[in-house]
Amino acid sequence: MKEQADLRARLEAKALDEGFVAMGICRPGAIPEAAGRLRDYLDAGRHGDMAWMAERVDWRGDPAALWPEARSVIMLAQSYTPEENPLPLLDERSKGVITSYARGRDYHDLLKKKLKVVGRWLIEQAPEAAIKVFTDTAPVMEKPLAQAAGLGWQGKHTVVISRDFGNWVFLGAIFTTLELPVDAPAEEHCGTCTACLDVCPTQAFPAPFQLDARRCISYLTIEHRGPVDEELRPLLGNHVFGCDDCLAVCPWNKFAVQAHEMRYHKMAGALPLAELAVLDDASFREMFAGSPVKRTGRDRFVRNVLYAIGNSGDLSLRAVAAGLVDDADEAVADAARWAVARLDGAG
Protein backbone atom coordinates (compact mmCIF):
# COMPACT_ATOMS: atom_id res chain seq x y z
CA MET A 1 0.00 0.00 0.00
CA LYS A 2 2.72 2.43 1.05
CA GLU A 3 4.69 1.29 -1.99
CA GLN A 4 1.80 2.19 -4.32
CA ALA A 5 1.37 5.58 -2.64
CA ASP A 6 5.07 6.22 -3.09
CA LEU A 7 4.89 5.17 -6.75
CA ARG A 8 1.90 7.48 -7.25
CA ALA A 9 3.82 10.44 -5.78
CA ARG A 10 6.84 9.77 -7.99
CA LEU A 11 4.58 9.33 -11.04
CA GLU A 12 3.00 12.71 -10.39
CA ALA A 13 6.43 14.32 -10.05
CA LYS A 14 7.46 12.75 -13.36
CA ALA A 15 4.27 13.98 -15.09
CA LEU A 16 4.76 17.54 -13.83
CA ASP A 17 8.37 17.34 -14.92
CA GLU A 18 7.21 16.44 -18.44
CA GLY A 19 5.09 19.61 -18.56
CA PHE A 20 1.67 18.37 -17.43
CA VAL A 21 -0.09 20.77 -15.05
CA ALA A 22 -2.06 18.16 -13.12
CA MET A 23 -2.57 14.45 -12.62
CA GLY A 24 -5.42 12.50 -11.04
CA ILE A 25 -6.33 8.83 -10.82
CA CYS A 26 -9.65 6.99 -10.83
CA ARG A 27 -10.88 3.44 -11.35
CA PRO A 28 -12.17 2.51 -14.84
CA GLY A 29 -15.64 2.00 -13.35
CA ALA A 30 -15.78 5.48 -11.82
CA ILE A 31 -18.18 7.08 -14.35
CA PRO A 32 -21.35 4.92 -14.24
CA GLU A 33 -23.57 7.84 -15.37
CA ALA A 34 -21.55 8.50 -18.53
CA ALA A 35 -22.98 5.66 -20.67
CA GLY A 36 -26.58 6.85 -20.23
CA ARG A 37 -25.66 10.46 -20.92
CA LEU A 38 -23.77 9.47 -24.03
CA ARG A 39 -26.76 7.41 -25.17
CA ASP A 40 -29.13 10.39 -24.63
CA TYR A 41 -26.77 12.67 -26.55
CA LEU A 42 -26.57 10.27 -29.48
CA ASP A 43 -30.32 9.52 -29.45
CA ALA A 44 -31.00 13.26 -29.68
CA GLY A 45 -28.66 13.41 -32.71
CA ARG A 46 -26.48 16.04 -31.01
CA HIS A 47 -23.32 14.54 -32.51
CA GLY A 48 -24.47 15.66 -35.99
CA ASP A 49 -22.50 13.84 -38.65
CA MET A 50 -19.67 12.71 -36.34
CA ALA A 51 -20.74 9.13 -37.02
CA TRP A 52 -17.60 7.80 -35.29
CA MET A 53 -19.12 8.88 -31.95
CA ALA A 54 -21.88 6.34 -32.34
CA GLU A 55 -19.39 3.55 -33.13
CA ARG A 56 -17.86 1.45 -30.34
CA VAL A 57 -20.35 3.12 -28.05
CA ASP A 58 -20.13 0.34 -25.43
CA TRP A 59 -16.42 1.06 -25.00
CA ARG A 60 -16.86 4.84 -25.07
CA GLY A 61 -19.54 4.74 -22.39
CA ASP A 62 -17.71 2.29 -20.14
CA PRO A 63 -13.90 2.44 -19.76
CA ALA A 64 -13.99 -0.86 -17.83
CA ALA A 65 -15.33 -2.59 -20.96
CA LEU A 66 -12.71 -0.96 -23.19
CA TRP A 67 -9.89 -2.80 -21.42
CA PRO A 68 -11.16 -5.18 -18.72
CA GLU A 69 -7.65 -5.80 -17.28
CA ALA A 70 -7.17 -2.10 -16.46
CA ARG A 71 -7.29 -1.25 -12.75
CA SER A 72 -6.49 2.48 -12.81
CA VAL A 73 -6.97 5.41 -15.18
CA ILE A 74 -4.33 8.12 -14.87
CA MET A 75 -5.74 11.41 -16.20
CA LEU A 76 -3.35 14.18 -17.17
CA ALA A 77 -3.90 17.82 -18.14
CA GLN A 78 -1.65 19.94 -20.30
CA SER A 79 -2.10 23.70 -20.52
CA TYR A 80 -2.45 25.70 -23.74
CA THR A 81 -3.46 29.01 -22.13
CA PRO A 82 -3.40 31.66 -24.89
CA GLU A 83 -1.00 34.54 -24.39
CA GLU A 84 -3.81 37.06 -24.90
CA ASN A 85 -7.57 37.10 -24.50
CA PRO A 86 -8.84 35.82 -27.89
CA LEU A 87 -12.18 37.70 -27.79
CA PRO A 88 -10.99 41.11 -29.15
CA LEU A 89 -9.95 39.31 -32.38
CA LEU A 90 -13.65 38.82 -33.13
CA ASP A 91 -13.91 42.56 -33.86
CA GLU A 92 -11.23 42.36 -36.58
CA ARG A 93 -13.83 41.49 -39.19
CA SER A 94 -11.48 41.43 -42.19
CA LYS A 95 -9.45 38.70 -40.54
CA GLY A 96 -10.30 35.06 -39.86
CA VAL A 97 -9.87 33.82 -36.29
CA ILE A 98 -8.16 30.47 -35.60
CA THR A 99 -9.01 28.90 -32.25
CA SER A 100 -6.26 29.11 -29.62
CA TYR A 101 -5.47 25.41 -29.58
CA ALA A 102 -4.76 25.32 -33.32
CA ARG A 103 -2.20 28.11 -33.61
CA GLY A 104 0.82 25.87 -33.45
CA ARG A 105 1.77 22.22 -33.52
CA ASP A 106 -1.00 19.63 -33.43
CA TYR A 107 -1.67 18.78 -29.79
CA HIS A 108 -2.47 15.18 -30.65
CA ASP A 109 1.18 14.63 -31.59
CA LEU A 110 2.72 16.56 -28.71
CA LEU A 111 0.41 15.24 -26.02
CA LYS A 112 0.64 11.63 -27.13
CA LYS A 113 4.44 11.80 -27.09
CA LYS A 114 4.45 13.14 -23.53
CA LEU A 115 1.89 10.55 -22.40
CA LYS A 116 4.11 7.82 -23.81
CA VAL A 117 7.15 9.19 -21.96
CA VAL A 118 5.24 9.09 -18.66
CA GLY A 119 3.80 5.65 -19.50
CA ARG A 120 7.24 4.22 -20.31
CA TRP A 121 8.61 5.61 -17.06
CA LEU A 122 5.81 3.84 -15.17
CA ILE A 123 6.69 0.52 -16.80
CA GLU A 124 10.34 0.99 -15.87
CA GLN A 125 9.28 1.39 -12.22
CA ALA A 126 6.79 -1.49 -12.30
CA PRO A 127 7.79 -3.93 -15.06
CA GLU A 128 4.77 -6.18 -14.30
CA ALA A 129 2.42 -3.38 -15.40
CA ALA A 130 0.78 -2.98 -18.79
CA ILE A 131 -0.38 0.41 -20.06
CA LYS A 132 -2.43 1.93 -22.90
CA VAL A 133 -2.25 5.59 -23.78
CA PHE A 134 -5.26 7.55 -25.09
CA THR A 135 -5.92 11.09 -26.17
CA ASP A 136 -8.90 12.59 -27.93
CA THR A 137 -9.44 10.19 -30.82
CA ALA A 138 -9.89 6.95 -28.85
CA PRO A 139 -13.38 5.84 -27.68
CA VAL A 140 -12.76 7.20 -24.17
CA MET A 141 -14.83 9.91 -22.47
CA GLU A 142 -12.00 11.99 -21.14
CA LYS A 143 -14.02 14.75 -19.47
CA PRO A 144 -16.06 12.64 -17.02
CA LEU A 145 -12.92 10.58 -16.31
CA ALA A 146 -10.97 13.77 -15.54
CA GLN A 147 -13.73 14.84 -13.16
CA ALA A 148 -13.78 11.42 -11.46
CA ALA A 149 -9.98 11.62 -11.09
CA GLY A 150 -10.31 14.99 -9.35
CA LEU A 151 -8.64 17.13 -12.03
CA GLY A 152 -11.61 19.48 -12.35
CA TRP A 153 -15.32 19.55 -13.09
CA GLN A 154 -17.28 19.69 -16.34
CA GLY A 155 -18.50 23.27 -16.43
CA LYS A 156 -21.81 24.42 -17.84
CA HIS A 157 -19.96 24.71 -21.17
CA THR A 158 -19.18 20.95 -20.77
CA VAL A 159 -15.39 21.46 -20.77
CA VAL A 160 -13.29 20.52 -17.72
CA ILE A 161 -12.20 23.44 -15.50
CA SER A 162 -10.09 23.50 -12.41
CA ARG A 163 -9.78 26.08 -9.70
CA ASP A 164 -6.01 25.77 -10.10
CA PHE A 165 -5.60 25.95 -13.88
CA GLY A 166 -8.81 27.26 -15.48
CA ASN A 167 -10.21 25.59 -18.64
CA TRP A 168 -7.41 26.00 -21.21
CA VAL A 169 -6.17 22.41 -20.92
CA PHE A 170 -6.03 19.32 -23.08
CA LEU A 171 -6.71 15.97 -21.48
CA GLY A 172 -4.97 12.65 -21.94
CA ALA A 173 -5.31 9.24 -20.30
CA ILE A 174 -3.01 6.37 -19.37
CA PHE A 175 -4.86 3.17 -18.53
CA THR A 176 -2.84 0.67 -16.50
CA THR A 177 -3.20 -2.76 -14.92
CA LEU A 178 -1.59 -1.37 -11.74
CA GLU A 179 -3.90 -0.68 -8.82
CA LEU A 180 -2.77 2.82 -7.87
CA PRO A 181 -4.38 4.92 -5.09
CA VAL A 182 -7.27 7.01 -6.43
CA ASP A 183 -8.24 10.67 -5.94
CA ALA A 184 -11.56 12.09 -4.77
CA PRO A 185 -13.79 13.26 -7.64
CA ALA A 186 -13.87 17.02 -8.27
CA GLU A 187 -16.90 19.01 -7.20
CA GLU A 188 -18.69 21.48 -9.44
CA HIS A 189 -18.06 25.19 -8.78
CA CYS A 190 -20.05 26.98 -11.50
CA GLY A 191 -22.62 28.23 -8.99
CA THR A 192 -25.01 30.81 -10.45
CA CYS A 193 -22.61 31.88 -13.23
CA THR A 194 -23.95 31.61 -16.79
CA ALA A 195 -21.25 33.59 -18.66
CA CYS A 196 -20.41 30.76 -21.11
CA LEU A 197 -24.06 30.04 -21.91
CA ASP A 198 -24.78 33.73 -22.52
CA VAL A 199 -21.79 34.42 -24.80
CA CYS A 200 -22.31 31.51 -27.21
CA PRO A 201 -23.00 33.10 -30.63
CA THR A 202 -25.14 30.18 -31.84
CA GLN A 203 -26.90 29.28 -28.57
CA ALA A 204 -25.47 25.79 -28.76
CA PHE A 205 -26.36 24.88 -25.16
CA PRO A 206 -29.90 23.43 -24.91
CA ALA A 207 -29.37 23.37 -21.12
CA PRO A 208 -26.47 23.98 -18.74
CA PHE A 209 -23.89 21.13 -18.95
CA GLN A 210 -25.23 20.01 -22.33
CA LEU A 211 -24.03 20.88 -25.82
CA ASP A 212 -25.74 20.37 -29.15
CA ALA A 213 -22.68 19.96 -31.37
CA ARG A 214 -24.80 20.67 -34.46
CA ARG A 215 -24.96 24.33 -33.45
CA CYS A 216 -21.40 24.64 -32.08
CA ILE A 217 -19.03 26.70 -34.27
CA SER A 218 -16.22 24.31 -33.41
CA TYR A 219 -18.22 21.47 -34.97
CA LEU A 220 -19.51 23.53 -37.90
CA THR A 221 -16.08 24.84 -38.93
CA ILE A 222 -13.97 21.72 -38.22
CA GLU A 223 -16.13 18.59 -38.43
CA HIS A 224 -19.11 19.40 -40.61
CA ARG A 225 -18.82 18.67 -44.32
CA GLY A 226 -20.85 20.39 -47.02
CA PRO A 227 -22.76 23.65 -46.70
CA VAL A 228 -23.65 25.06 -43.25
CA ASP A 229 -27.36 25.92 -42.70
CA GLU A 230 -28.01 29.43 -43.99
CA GLU A 231 -29.62 30.39 -40.67
CA LEU A 232 -26.34 29.67 -38.84
CA ARG A 233 -23.89 31.31 -41.29
CA PRO A 234 -24.28 34.91 -40.03
CA LEU A 235 -23.65 33.65 -36.47
CA LEU A 236 -20.23 32.24 -37.39
CA GLY A 237 -18.85 35.81 -37.50
CA ASN A 238 -15.15 35.64 -38.39
CA HIS A 239 -14.47 32.23 -36.81
CA VAL A 240 -12.74 30.20 -39.54
CA PHE A 241 -11.45 27.27 -37.46
CA GLY A 242 -12.99 26.38 -34.07
CA CYS A 243 -14.28 28.70 -31.38
CA ASP A 244 -13.05 29.77 -27.94
CA ASP A 245 -15.83 32.10 -26.86
CA CYS A 246 -17.34 30.01 -24.05
CA LEU A 247 -13.89 29.13 -22.73
CA ALA A 248 -12.59 32.70 -22.86
CA VAL A 249 -15.30 34.14 -20.58
CA CYS A 250 -14.98 31.59 -17.78
CA PRO A 251 -14.06 33.46 -14.59
CA TRP A 252 -11.97 30.54 -13.34
CA ASN A 253 -9.36 31.37 -15.99
CA LYS A 254 -7.95 34.00 -13.69
CA PHE A 255 -6.11 31.05 -12.22
CA ALA A 256 -4.98 29.74 -15.62
CA VAL A 257 -1.36 28.69 -15.66
CA GLN A 258 0.92 29.65 -18.52
CA ALA A 259 1.30 27.06 -21.27
CA HIS A 260 4.61 25.22 -20.80
CA GLU A 261 4.54 24.05 -24.39
CA MET A 262 5.13 27.14 -26.47
CA ARG A 263 4.93 25.18 -29.70
CA TYR A 264 1.15 25.63 -29.29
CA HIS A 265 1.46 29.35 -30.05
CA LYS A 266 3.41 29.80 -33.23
CA MET A 267 0.82 31.49 -35.45
CA ALA A 268 -1.09 34.77 -35.16
CA GLY A 269 -4.66 34.30 -33.91
CA ALA A 270 -6.24 36.18 -36.81
CA LEU A 271 -5.14 36.10 -40.46
CA PRO A 272 -6.30 38.30 -43.38
CA LEU A 273 -9.36 36.75 -45.06
CA ALA A 274 -8.13 37.99 -48.46
CA GLU A 275 -5.03 35.77 -48.13
CA LEU A 276 -6.88 32.75 -46.76
CA ALA A 277 -9.57 32.73 -49.47
CA VAL A 278 -7.08 32.27 -52.30
CA LEU A 279 -5.31 29.23 -50.84
CA ASP A 280 -5.21 26.24 -53.17
CA ASP A 281 -4.54 22.68 -51.97
CA ALA A 282 -0.76 23.04 -52.07
CA SER A 283 -0.53 26.45 -50.39
CA PHE A 284 -3.11 25.39 -47.76
CA ARG A 285 -1.02 22.33 -46.89
CA GLU A 286 2.15 24.39 -46.76
CA MET A 287 0.65 27.11 -44.57
CA PHE A 288 -0.84 24.67 -42.05
CA ALA A 289 1.77 21.89 -42.09
CA GLY A 290 1.93 20.27 -38.63
CA SER A 291 -1.08 22.29 -37.38
CA PRO A 292 -4.53 20.88 -36.51
CA VAL A 293 -6.00 23.22 -39.16
CA LYS A 294 -4.78 20.93 -41.94
CA ARG A 295 -7.45 18.48 -40.84
CA THR A 296 -10.29 20.31 -42.62
CA GLY A 297 -8.51 20.30 -45.98
CA ARG A 298 -8.54 23.34 -48.28
CA ASP A 299 -12.18 23.10 -49.36
CA ARG A 300 -13.82 23.13 -45.92
CA PHE A 301 -11.41 25.81 -44.71
CA VAL A 302 -12.04 28.13 -47.69
CA ARG A 303 -15.78 27.52 -47.24
CA ASN A 304 -15.42 28.90 -43.67
CA VAL A 305 -13.34 31.83 -44.91
CA LEU A 306 -16.10 32.73 -47.39
CA TYR A 307 -18.75 32.73 -44.66
CA ALA A 308 -16.47 35.10 -42.70
CA ILE A 309 -16.09 37.31 -45.80
CA GLY A 310 -19.88 37.44 -46.09
CA ASN A 311 -20.06 38.51 -42.45
CA SER A 312 -17.21 41.03 -42.69
CA GLY A 313 -19.05 44.01 -44.18
CA ASP A 314 -15.74 44.67 -45.99
CA LEU A 315 -16.58 45.43 -49.62
CA SER A 316 -12.93 45.20 -50.62
CA LEU A 317 -13.32 41.41 -50.14
CA ARG A 318 -16.18 41.14 -52.65
CA ALA A 319 -13.87 40.52 -55.62
CA VAL A 320 -12.05 37.63 -53.95
CA ALA A 321 -15.40 35.97 -53.09
CA ALA A 322 -16.71 36.57 -56.62
CA GLY A 323 -13.60 34.80 -57.96
CA LEU A 324 -14.71 31.59 -56.22
CA VAL A 325 -18.35 31.33 -57.32
CA ASP A 326 -17.43 28.67 -59.87
CA ASP A 327 -15.05 26.74 -57.59
CA ALA A 328 -14.85 23.02 -58.29
CA ASP A 329 -16.02 22.30 -54.73
CA GLU A 330 -19.78 22.87 -54.55
CA ALA A 331 -19.77 23.97 -50.88
CA VAL A 332 -17.05 26.54 -51.66
CA ALA A 333 -18.94 27.82 -54.72
CA ASP A 334 -22.16 28.03 -52.68
CA ALA A 335 -20.37 29.90 -49.84
CA ALA A 336 -18.86 32.31 -52.39
CA ARG A 337 -22.30 33.10 -53.87
CA TRP A 338 -23.68 33.59 -50.37
CA ALA A 339 -20.80 35.91 -49.41
CA VAL A 340 -21.23 38.07 -52.53
CA ALA A 341 -24.98 38.34 -51.99
CA ARG A 342 -24.50 39.26 -48.33
CA LEU A 343 -21.89 41.91 -49.12
CA ASP A 344 -24.28 43.30 -51.75
CA GLY A 345 -26.85 43.60 -48.99
CA ALA A 346 -29.03 40.82 -50.34
CA GLY A 347 -27.85 37.99 -48.07
Ligand code: B12
Ligand atom coordinates in the same frame (compact mmCIF):
# COMPACT_ATOMS: atom_id res chain seq x y z
C1 B12 B 1 -16.68 15.15 -29.80
C2 B12 B 1 -15.82 16.24 -29.22
C3 B12 B 1 -16.12 17.55 -29.55
C4 B12 B 1 -17.39 17.94 -30.30
C5 B12 B 1 -18.59 17.82 -29.32
C6 B12 B 1 -18.26 18.44 -27.94
C7 B12 B 1 -19.13 17.93 -26.80
N1 B12 B 1 -19.29 18.72 -25.78
O1 B12 B 1 -19.60 16.82 -26.85
C8 B12 B 1 -17.06 19.38 -30.78
C9 B12 B 1 -16.48 19.31 -32.18
C10 B12 B 1 -18.23 20.36 -30.78
C11 B12 B 1 -15.96 19.76 -29.80
C12 B12 B 1 -15.63 21.07 -29.51
C13 B12 B 1 -14.63 21.45 -28.64
N2 B12 B 1 -13.72 20.64 -28.06
CO1 B12 B 1 -13.84 18.71 -28.13
N3 B12 B 1 -13.90 16.81 -27.96
C14 B12 B 1 -14.74 15.92 -28.37
C15 B12 B 1 -14.33 14.53 -27.87
C16 B12 B 1 -13.63 13.78 -29.01
C17 B12 B 1 -15.48 13.67 -27.30
C18 B12 B 1 -16.42 14.44 -26.33
C19 B12 B 1 -17.60 13.60 -25.95
O2 B12 B 1 -17.47 12.48 -25.49
N4 B12 B 1 -18.82 14.12 -26.18
C20 B12 B 1 -20.00 13.36 -25.93
C21 B12 B 1 -20.92 14.06 -24.93
C22 B12 B 1 -21.95 13.04 -24.42
O3 B12 B 1 -20.14 14.54 -23.92
P1 B12 B 1 -20.33 15.92 -23.17
O4 B12 B 1 -20.84 17.08 -23.86
O5 B12 B 1 -19.12 16.05 -22.40
O6 B12 B 1 -21.61 15.45 -22.37
C23 B12 B 1 -21.62 15.37 -21.04
C24 B12 B 1 -22.53 16.40 -20.44
O7 B12 B 1 -23.59 16.64 -21.36
C25 B12 B 1 -22.86 15.69 -19.19
N5 B12 B 1 -24.15 16.04 -18.64
C26 B12 B 1 -25.37 15.89 -19.14
N6 B12 B 1 -26.28 16.36 -18.26
C27 B12 B 1 -25.61 16.77 -17.18
C28 B12 B 1 -26.02 17.33 -15.99
C29 B12 B 1 -25.06 17.67 -15.04
C30 B12 B 1 -25.53 18.27 -13.78
C31 B12 B 1 -23.67 17.44 -15.31
C32 B12 B 1 -22.63 17.79 -14.30
C33 B12 B 1 -23.26 16.88 -16.53
C34 B12 B 1 -24.23 16.58 -17.44
O8 B12 B 1 -22.87 14.31 -19.41
C35 B12 B 1 -22.26 14.03 -20.62
C36 B12 B 1 -21.26 12.94 -20.38
O9 B12 B 1 -20.43 13.24 -19.26
C37 B12 B 1 -13.32 14.90 -26.71
C38 B12 B 1 -12.15 13.93 -26.50
C39 B12 B 1 -12.57 12.68 -25.76
N7 B12 B 1 -12.20 11.54 -26.28
O10 B12 B 1 -13.22 12.77 -24.72
C40 B12 B 1 -12.82 16.31 -27.14
C41 B12 B 1 -12.59 17.33 -26.03
C42 B12 B 1 -13.79 17.31 -25.12
N8 B12 B 1 -12.59 18.60 -26.75
C43 B12 B 1 -11.79 19.48 -26.26
C44 B12 B 1 -11.70 20.83 -26.69
C45 B12 B 1 -10.50 21.62 -26.23
C46 B12 B 1 -12.71 21.37 -27.51
C47 B12 B 1 -12.89 22.85 -27.91
C48 B12 B 1 -12.52 23.85 -26.83
C49 B12 B 1 -12.07 23.10 -29.20
C50 B12 B 1 -12.24 24.46 -29.84
N9 B12 B 1 -11.71 25.52 -29.24
O11 B12 B 1 -12.83 24.59 -30.89
C51 B12 B 1 -14.40 22.89 -28.27
C52 B12 B 1 -15.25 23.23 -27.01
C53 B12 B 1 -16.73 23.28 -27.28
C54 B12 B 1 -17.55 22.93 -26.04
N10 B12 B 1 -18.11 23.91 -25.38
O12 B12 B 1 -17.63 21.75 -25.69
C55 B12 B 1 -10.99 18.93 -25.09
C56 B12 B 1 -11.55 19.50 -23.77
C57 B12 B 1 -10.51 19.59 -22.68
C58 B12 B 1 -11.15 19.98 -21.38
N11 B12 B 1 -10.49 20.87 -20.63
O13 B12 B 1 -12.21 19.50 -21.02
C59 B12 B 1 -11.21 17.36 -25.28
C60 B12 B 1 -11.28 16.54 -23.98
C61 B12 B 1 -10.03 16.87 -26.16
C62 B12 B 1 -8.73 16.69 -25.36
N12 B12 B 1 -8.15 15.50 -25.43
O14 B12 B 1 -8.25 17.55 -24.69
N13 B12 B 1 -15.39 18.67 -29.23
Ligand code: SF4
Ligand atom coordinates in the same frame (compact mmCIF):
# COMPACT_ATOMS: atom_id res chain seq x y z
S1 SF4 C 1 -17.24 26.75 -28.77
FE1 SF4 C 1 -18.31 28.64 -29.44
S2 SF4 C 1 -20.13 27.93 -30.56
FE2 SF4 C 1 -19.31 26.15 -29.42
S3 SF4 C 1 -20.47 26.17 -27.53
FE3 SF4 C 1 -18.61 27.38 -27.12
S4 SF4 C 1 -19.20 29.51 -27.57
FE4 SF4 C 1 -20.76 28.18 -28.48
Ligand code: SF4
Ligand atom coordinates in the same frame (compact mmCIF):
# COMPACT_ATOMS: atom_id res chain seq x y z
S1 SF4 D 1 -18.31 30.49 -17.43
FE1 SF4 D 1 -19.34 30.21 -15.47
S2 SF4 D 1 -20.97 28.68 -15.85
FE2 SF4 D 1 -19.52 28.60 -17.57
S3 SF4 D 1 -18.11 26.97 -17.05
FE3 SF4 D 1 -17.16 28.90 -16.31
S4 SF4 D 1 -17.89 29.10 -14.16
FE4 SF4 D 1 -19.17 27.54 -15.16
